[in-house]
Amino acid sequence: MSVELNHTIVHATDKAASARFLTEILGLPEPTPFGPFMAVPLAHDLTLDYYEVEGAITSNHYAFKVSEADFDGVLARVVERGLDYWADPYHQQANRINTNDGGRGFYFEDPDGHNLEVLTRSYGSGE
Known part of the structure; x- marks a missing residue:
């Protein structure tokens, strides 16, 4: 049997702003x-479906694997935004x-406090 994740819902106080934030940072x-x-x-x-909710947002973790070449651009956009x-x-x-598993990675938050991770190597795949 083959199973793959197709989509997941991301709660946001402003779905358009949060979705745009992610696409701009990741260069999508x-x-x-x-x-x-x-x-x-x-x-x-795989699709992230941003859905607007009222009230407090429970922080979740979303990790994005990118190429070594793309990593530099993502980190630069995070730094440029302060x-x-x-x-x-x-x-x-x-x-x-970090340099986990011989790759590179870091964490940052989106406007609703979701803990976003960018990494170049899957955990357990290297050093």
């Missing part, structure tokens, strides 16, 4: 409306990247 095409969602298509037919970023998921190592 503009999000598109789909029913009550703002859809951000990723590789392998966003805080960390080498670790607990936000203890500020303004640093």
Whole structure:
């Protein structure tokens, strides 16, 4: 049996702004409306469907694997915006990247406090 994740819903206080934030940071095409969602298509037919909710947002973690070449552009856009970023998921190592598994990675937050991760190597795949 083959199973793959097709889409997941991301809660946001402003679905258009949050979806646009992600596409701009990752260098993706503009999000598109789909029913009550703002859809951000990723590789392998996976879509993040931003959905607007009222009240407090529960922070979730979303990790994005990118190429070594794309990593530099993503990090540059985070720095250009003056966003805080960390080498670790607990936000203890500020303004640093990690080299887990022989790759590079870092964490930052979106406008609703979701903990976003960018990495170049899957965990357990290298050094």
